[in-house]
Amino acid sequence: MVFEEFEETIMACRMCLMCRHACTVSNVTQRDTNLPRGKALMLFAQQAGLLKWDERAVEIVYQCTNCHLCREWCVKGWDIAPVMLAARADVVEKGMAPQGAVLIRDNIARSGNPYGDAESQLGDWVEALTDPRRSRGAGSEGERVIEAETADVLFYAGCTTAYRRPEMARAAVALLQHIGVDLTMLRDEPCCGEPLYVMGFRSEARAQAERTMERIRQTGARTVVCSCPTCIHTFRVDYPEWGVDVPEDVRFVHVSEYLAEELNAGRLAFTRAQDLSLTYHDPCSLGRELGIYEAPRQVLEAVPGVELREMRLNRQHSPCCGNGGGVLATDFQLAYGAGRNAGEIVLETGADVLVTACPSCKHSLMKHVQGMEVLDIAELVERAL
Amino acid sequence: MSRQLKSYQLDMVISELIDIVGEDDVTTATPDRFVYAVDHYWIPEMWVDRGQEPILPDFVVHPETPEEVSRILQVANTYRLPVVPWGGGSSSQGGALPIFGGIILDTKKLDKIIEIDEKSMTVTAQAGINGQHLEWAVNDKGMTVGHYPAAQRASTLGGWLGPRGSGTLSTKYGKAEDMVMSLQVVLPTGEIIRTLPTPNHATGPSLLQLFVGSEGTLGVITEATLRADPLPEERRFRSFLFKDMSDGLEAGRRIMTARLRPAVIRLYDEVSTVKQVKRVLGITVQGSYMVVGFDGFKEFVDLEEAKVMEICAGLRGEDLGSEAGWKWWNHRYDFYFPPRLKSLPRMYGTTDTVSTFSNIEKIYYAKKEVIERKYHKWHAYYLAHFSHWYPWGVMVYDQFVVDDPPQDPHQALLLHNQIWADAARASVANGGVLNEHHGIGIKLGWLMREQYGPGWKAMQGIKDALDPNGIMNPGKLGFALR
Numbered sequence: 050m051v052f053e054e055f056e057e058t059i060m061a062c063r064m065c066l067m068c069r070h071a072c073t074v075s076n077v078t079q080r081d082t083n084l085p086r087g088k089a090l091m092l093f094a095q096q097a098g099l100l101k102w103d104e105r106a107v108e109i110v111y112q113c114t115n116c117h118l119c120r121e122w123c124v125k126g127w128d129i130a131p132v133m134l135a136a137r138a139d140v141v142e143k144g145m146a147p148q149g150a151v152l153i154r155d156n157i158a159r160s161g162n163p164y165g166d167a168e169s170q171l172g173d174w175v176e177a178l179t180d181p182r183r184s185r186g187a188g189s190e191g192e193r194v195i196e197a198e199t200a201d202v203l204f205y206a207g208c209t210t211a212y213r214r215p216e217m218a219r220a221a222v223a224l225l226q227h228i229g230v231d232l233t234m235l236r237d238e239p240c241c242g243e244p245l246y247v248m249g250f251r252s253e254a255r256a257q258a259e260r261t262m263e264r265i266r267q268t269g270a271r272t273v274v275c276s277c278p279t280c281i282h283t284f285r286v287d288y289p290e291w292g293v294d295v296p297e298d299v300r301f302v303h304v305s306e307y308l309a310e311e312l313n314a315g316r317l318a319f320t321r322a323q324d325l326s327l328t329y330h331d332p333c334s335l336g337r338e339l340g341i342y343e344a345p346r347q348v349l350e351a352v353p354g355v356e357l358r359e360m361r362l363n364r365q366h367s368p369c370c371g372n373g374g375g376v377l378a379t380d381f382q383l384a385y386g387a388g389r390n391a392g393e394i395v396l397e398t399g400a401d402v403l404v405t406a407c408p409s410c411k412h413s414l415m416k417h418v419q420g421m422e423v424l425d426i427a428e429l430v431e432r433a434l
Numbered sequence: 435m436s437r438q439l440k441s442y443q444l445d446m447v448i449s450e451l452i453d454i455v456g457e458d459d460v461t462t463a464t465p466d467r468f469v470y471a472v473d474h475y476w477i478p479e480m481w482v483d484r485g486q487e488p489i490l491p492d493f494v495v496h497p498e499t500p501e502e503v504s505r506i507l508q509v510a511n512t513y514r515l516p517v518v519p520w521g522g523g524s525s526s527q528g529g530a531l532p533i534f535g536g537i538i539l540d541t542k543k544l545d546k547i548i549e550i551d552e553k554s555m556t557v558t559a560q561a562g563i564n565g566q567h568l569e570w571a572v573n574d575k576g577m578t579v580g581h582y583p584a585a586q587r588a589s590t591l592g593g594w595l596g597p598r599g600s601g602t603l604s605t606k607y608g609k610a611e612d613m614v615m616s617l618q619v620v621l622p623t624g625e626i627i628r629t630l631p632t633p634n635h636a637t638g639p640s641l642l643q644l645f646v647g648s649e650g651t652l653g654v655i656t657e658a659t660l661r662a663d664p665l666p667e668e669r670r671f672r673s674f675l676f677k678d679m680s681d682g683l684e685a686g687r688r689i690m691t692a693r694l695r696p697a698v699i700r701l702y703d704e705v706s707t708v709k710q711v712k713r714v715l716g717i718t719v720q721g722s723y724m725v726v727g728f729d730g731f732k733e734f735v736d737l738e739e740a741k742v743m744e745i746c747a748g749l750r751g752e753d754l755g756s757e758a759g760w761k762w763w764n765h766r767y768d769f770y771f772p773p774r775l776k777s778l779p780r781m782y783g784t785t786d787t788v789s790t791f792s793n794i795e796k797i798y799y800a801k802k803e804v805i806e807r808k809y810h811k812w813h814a815y816y817l818a819h820f821s822h823w824y825p826w827g828v829m830v831y832d833q834f835v836v837d838d839p840p841q842d843p844h845q846a847l848l849l850h851n852q853i854w855a856d857a858a859r860a861s862v863a864n865g866g867v868l869n870e871h872h873g874i875g876i877k878l879g880w881l882m883r884e885q886y887g888p889g890w891k892a893m894q895g896i897k898d899a900l901d902p903n904g905i906m907n908p909g910k911l912g913f914a915l916r
Binding site: 060061062063064065066067068069070071076079080081082086087090091093094097098099100101103104105106109122123124125127361397 | 472565
C-alpha cells in the first residue's frame with residue numbers, strides 16, 4: 050500500500066541525496082540504505098520487482114526516528130517519515146513485524162502502556178502527586194483538586210512521562226495547582242495509541258484511540274494538558290485522521306503552550322531568579338510536527354535571570370534525540386547514537402542547563418550531556434515560582 | 435559482471451572483513467548492496483527506472499580507521515577483489531559504481547575532525563566527513579572552507595578531492611585541488627602514507643596532486659588538510675544583462691585579466707538567460723545574463739564592485755541591481771531537488787569543460803552544433819552557463835537534454851554514450867578537456883587514451899606501479915580490470 054499512498058514521494062526521494070547531512074539515522078549508521086534516498090530506492094525496487102521483502106528490508110523500514118528533518122531541509126518539503134510509517138503497516142500486514150514492534154503491541158494490550166509496566170503503578174504515582182508538600186502552596190486544595198474525577202482541566206501525563214520521567218508530571222501538576230485550575234488526572238490513564246501506529250499496527254492504534262478518547266470524555270474536561278508533545282500531536286492531528294470522534298469543545302495543549310497562555314493572561318508570575326544559562330531543545334513532535342517553537346521560548350525568557358543560548362541547530366533544524374519513531378524499541382544502539390549526536394550539538398552551547406519539552410527527549414539527552422543539568426520546561430518554571 | 439566467488443571464498447572474505455571492522459560494519463544484505471549499486475549517474479538510475487537490475491557489489495564495508503582500510507585492501511589483494519571507494523554517492527560520472535562487483539568501501543565512518551588550526555587557518559579531517567558538517571565545524575571558528583558544491587550536503591571531503599571537484603564560489607576560493615594542502619592515503623597494497631605537509635615546496639614532483647583526481651584508482655584518501663578562509667565581512671551580488679553571450683564573455687575576460695577576484699561570475703547563454711531571468715526577476719528578456727558576487731572586507735567589495743561595474747558598462751551591460759543576485763544565491767541549490775532536478779525520464783548530461791579565453795567560445799559553438807544537429811531526430815538541445823573563472827580562461831557548464839529518449843535501456847545507453855563522446859571530442863578538439871569538475875568515472879574513462887595521447891603511458895605506468903593487482907576502482911579513469 051505504501052507505494053500507492055506515497056508514489057510521488059518515493060519517485061522524488063529515490064533520486065535525491067540533498068538531506069544526507071541532516072538525516073538522524075544515516076548520521077549514525079553512515080549507511081546509504083538508511084538515507085531517505087536509500088529507503089525510497091528500496092521501496093521503488095520492491096514495487097518494480099527488483100527486490101524482495103526480507104529481514105534487512107524490514108529493519109531499514111523501522112530505522113527511521115520519524116523526525117522530519119529531511120522535510121525541513123528539502124526545498125520541496127518531501128518527507129520520508131510518513132512513507133516509513135506506511136511501509137511498517139505493510140510489514141505488519143505481511144506478518145513480518147520485528148520483535149520490538151510486537152513487544153510494544155503486546156505490552157499495550159497487557160498493561161496499557163508500551164513499556165509493559167504494571168498498570169497499578171500509575172495509580173500509586175497519582176497518589177504521590179497528592180502529597181501536599183509537592184503542591185507548592187496549593188495545600189489541601191491541591192489534593193482535593195487532584196482527586197476529582199471530573200474537572201475543567203485534565204492533566205494527561207502520557208506513558209513516557211508516567212513510566213520513565215515522572216518528575217516532569219510532578220512539576221507540571223505543581224504548576225497547574227499553583228495556577229489554581231480545576232484539575233483531574235486519570236488513575237488508569239490509557240496509552241494514546243501512537244506507539245501502535247508508528248509500529249504499523251493501525252487497526253490496534255485506532256481501537257486504542259477510541260478507548261482513550263472515551264476516558265478523556267468521561268472527565269468532562271474542556272482542556273487536556275500534557276507534558277508529552279507526541280501525545281498532543283496524536284490527539285490533535287492523528288485522531289481526526291484516524292476517524293476518531295474528537296469533541297470539538299475539547300482542546301489539547303502542551304504544557305509549554307499552557308504556560309505561555311497563563312503568562313500572557315497574567316496568571317503566572319515568577320518570583321525566584323534563576324541566574325543560569327540554558328539552551329532549549331525543540332522536540333520533533335512539538336516543533337516540526339506541531340509547529341510550536343515560540344511558546345516555550347517565551348516562557349523561558351520570562352524566567353528572571355535566565356540567559357537563553359540557542360543551539361547552532363534550533364527550531365525546525367533542531368536535532369532529533371533518537372527516541373522517536375519507535376526506534377528505542379527496535380534498535381537501541383541506533384537511538385543511543387542519535388542521542389549522542391544531538392548531545393554534541395547541545396554541549397556546544399556551554400549552557401548550564403538543557404531544557405526540553407518532551408519526556409522522550411529528556412530521557413535520551415540526559416545520557417549525552419554530561420555536566421549539564423537536563424530539565425523539562427515545567428521543572429524549570431516550577432523552580433522560579 | 436560480478437566475479438563469482440565460490441562459497442568457501444565468499445565465507446573467507448566475509449570472515450576476514452568481520453575480523454577487521456566487526457560484524458556491524460560489513461553487510462551482504464541485498465537491500466544494502468542494491469542501494470550501493472546506484473550512484474547519481476544517469477545510467478544506473480535509468481536501469482532501475484526501466485526495471486533492469488543494476489550491478490550489485492558483493493560486500494559493503496564501513497571502516498573507521500586508516501588501519502582498517504589498509505587491512506581491507508590487503509584482503510582484496512589476496513582474493514583479487516575490486517574495491518570501490520564510496521563517499522556520498524553523488525557522482526554523476528559513475529565514479530562509485532561497482533561495475534565488476536567486489537567490495538564497496540564506504541568511507542563515511544571516517545568522519546572525524548582531526549584539527550582546526552586557527553593560527554594557520556587550516557582544517558584537517560578524515561575523508562569521509564560530510565561536506566556540510568565540515569563547513570559547520572569551521573564556521574564555528576569564524577572560517578569557511580569556501581567549497582560550495584551543489585552536493586555540499588550530500589558529498590564527503592574525499593568525494594570533493596577524488597574527482598577534483600569545484601564549488602559555486604570557486605572563482606575566489608579555488609577548486610578542491612587548490613584548497614588541499616596534504617593527504618593521508620592508503621595505497622592499493624595497504625601502505626598508509628602521507629604526502630608532504632605543505633602543497634608548495636621544491637621537494638620533487640607533487641605526490642599530493644597525484645592522488646587528487648585519482649577517483650579511487652590509486653588508493654583511498656583517508657584524511658586531508660585544507661586551507662580555510664575567513665568568513666567574509668561582506669557578501670554582495672550584482673547582475674547585468676548583455677546584448678549577447680560574446681559581450682558577456684568579454685566582460686568576464688576583462689574582469690579576470692584585470693586580476694579582480696570576484697567570488698563568482700555566472701554568465702548564462704541566450705537560451706538559459708530567458709529561463710533564468712524569468713525565474714529570478716519575473717520578466718522576459720533577450721541577451722546574456724550575468725551574476726557577479728563579491729566576498730571580503732567591505733572596502734574591498736566596494737572597490738571590486740565599482741571596477742566590475744565599470745567593465746560591464748564599457749560593454750553596454752545593463753545593470754540589473756543586486757536583488758536578482760541574492761535571489762540566485764539563496765535558491766542556488768533549488769534546482770537539485772526533485773521535481774526541478776534534471777532527472778528521468780529525460781536523458782541529460784553535464785558535459786562541462788574548461789579552456790582559455792581564446793578557445794572557450796569555439797568550444798561552446800562546436801558542442802551546440804554537434805548536439806543539436808547530429809541528434810536533431812531526438813530533439814536534443816543544448817544550454818550552458820559559464821561559472822568557474824580562472825585568470826586565463828573559463829569553465830563552460832553545459833548540458834544536453836533529450837526529453838524523450840529510447841525506452842529500451844540498451845538503446846538508451848548507446849545514445850547516451852554517443853552524445854557524450856561527440857560532446858567530449860568537440861571539447862578536446864578545440865582545446866578543452868574531457869571534464870572540468872565532475873570527474874571521469876566510468877562515463878568518460880573510455881575516452882582517456884584519446885585525451886592523453888602518448889601521455890597515457892605515464893598514467894598507466896603509475897597505475898601499474900601502485901596497484902599491481904588492479905583492485906582499485908577498476909573501469910574508472912580508463913584503467914582496466916585485471
